[in-house]
Amino acid sequence: MGLFGNEFRNVVEWQESDDTVIFHKWHNDEIKKGSRLIIRPGQDAIFLYNGKIEGIFQDEGSFDIESQIIPFLSTLKGFSFGFNSGIRAEVVFVNTKEFTVKWGTKNAVMLPCAGLPGGLPVRAFGTFQMKVSDYVRLIDTIAGVKDTYSVDDVKTRVLSILDQLLMKWIGREGKDMFHLQASAYDIGKGMQEDLDMELLKMGMTVTGVQISSFSYPQEIQEKINAAAGYQMVGDMNRYQQGKLADGLDQPGGAAGSTAGMGFGMAAGMQMAQQMMQSMQQPTQQAAQQTAGGKHCPSCGAAVQAGDKFCSGCGQKLEVAAFCPSCGAKVNGGDRFCSGCGQKLS
Known part of the structure; x- marks a missing residue:
C-alpha cells in the first residue's frame, strides 16, 4: 500500500x-x-x-x-x-494472476486394501492452481472482514479437506493400491472438481490439480520393489542360486546368527547336490553311449556283436566295428582299440 x-x-x-x-x-x-x-x-x-x-x-x-x-x-x-x-x-x-500452490498430506491416509485390516498408509504430494473468479463472493465472504488474504490462508483451508478427497478418488473404480502413480491424472482431475466447488464459496476457482508422487511406508515400499524384481527375473532357479551364492559370500551378515548359519548350511548342501548332479550327467551319458559294447554309427543305438544291420535305423554295420569299452570306431584289422588300448577279440 x-x-x-x-x-x-x-x-x-x-x-x-x-x-x-x-x-x-x-x-x-x-x-x-x-x-x-x-x-x-x-x-x-x-x-x-x-x-x-x-x-x-x-x-x-x-x-x-x-x-x-x-x-x-x-x-x-x-x-x-x-x-x-x-x-x-x-x-x-x-x-488477478494464477497462483501455483504446493501441497502434501499432513498424515498418511489409510486406504482400504484387501489383506490389511487397518488399511494401507499412503502419502501424496503435488501442486494445484487457483485464481480469483467472483469478486462479489470474495467481498461478501472474506474481504468484508479482512484487510489482506494470502495463498497460505487458502492452503490451510485446502489441506483441511485434502485427505478426504484423496481417499474418495483413490477408492473409486478399483484403483490398484500399489500402482497409484498410473492413475495420478484421473485422481487429480477428480480432486480438482471437488476443490473447485469448495473454493467457489469464497470467490475462487481451481484450474488444475497435479499429483507428483505417492509414497508408502519404507517396509511396504521394499516389498513392492522386491516383487517388481521377481517379475523381471526370467529364470527363477538361476535367480535363487544367485541369491544363495550371495548369502554365502556375505561376511558377517546372516551367517553371523543362528538363522544365518542354518541358511548357509542349507545353501551349501543345495549347491553340493547341484554340483554332484552336474558331474554325474557326463558319466551317465558315456555309460549310455557304451551300453551293449557296439553302437550304430548313424543313430548311436546299441547293436549286438553278430548284427549286420542296426535295429534302430537299419544302417549296415559290417563296414565298421566299435570298441566294446569306449565305443570308438576301429578298423577291421586292428587288434587293439586306438582310443583306449582295449584288446579286441
Whole structure:
C-alpha cells in the first residue's frame, strides 16, 4: 500500500511486496479531492462504499478519481467533493494472476486394501492452481472482514479437506493400491472438481490439480520393489542360486546368527547336490553311449556283436566295428582299440 500527499489529496494504490497476497484493502478516513487511483499490471481495483461494491476497474494506469472514477460508481455518480471533505470509501486491490500452490498430506491416509485390516498408509504430494473468479463472493465472504488474504490462508483451508478427497478418488473404480502413480491424472482431475466447488464459496476457482508422487511406508515400499524384481527375473532357479551364492559370500551378515548359519548350511548342501548332479550327467551319458559294447554309427543305438544291420535305423554295420569299452570306431584289422588300448577279440 502507498499513501502520499497532503490534506487535499492522496494516492490510492497497492505496491505489491509479496506475490502470494491474493487481495489487499486500502482504506483511509476519506478520499480527498484531487486524489488519483493507480492500477498496476496484474491488479484490479474494487471500490466499496458502506460495505457494498460500487465499481470494478480492471484497466491498468493512473486515473483522476473525481473525473474518471466517480462517474462510473453506482450510487456516487453525482458526488461532489467539498473544499475540505471527501469520500469515506474503501478500495480492494485484487491480484488477478494464477497462483501455483504446493501441497502434501499432513498424515498418511489409510486406504482400504484387501489383506490389511487397518488399511494401507499412503502419502501424496503435488501442486494445484487457483485464481480469483467472483469478486462479489470474495467481498461478501472474506474481504468484508479482512484487510489482506494470502495463498497460505487458502492452503490451510485446502489441506483441511485434502485427505478426504484423496481417499474418495483413490477408492473409486478399483484403483490398484500399489500402482497409484498410473492413475495420478484421473485422481487429480477428480480432486480438482471437488476443490473447485469448495473454493467457489469464497470467490475462487481451481484450474488444475497435479499429483507428483505417492509414497508408502519404507517396509511396504521394499516389498513392492522386491516383487517388481521377481517379475523381471526370467529364470527363477538361476535367480535363487544367485541369491544363495550371495548369502554365502556375505561376511558377517546372516551367517553371523543362528538363522544365518542354518541358511548357509542349507545353501551349501543345495549347491553340493547341484554340483554332484552336474558331474554325474557326463558319466551317465558315456555309460549310455557304451551300453551293449557296439553302437550304430548313424543313430548311436546299441547293436549286438553278430548284427549286420542296426535295429534302430537299419544302417549296415559290417563296414565298421566299435570298441566294446569306449565305443570308438576301429578298423577291421586292428587288434587293439586306438582310443583306449582295449584288446579286441
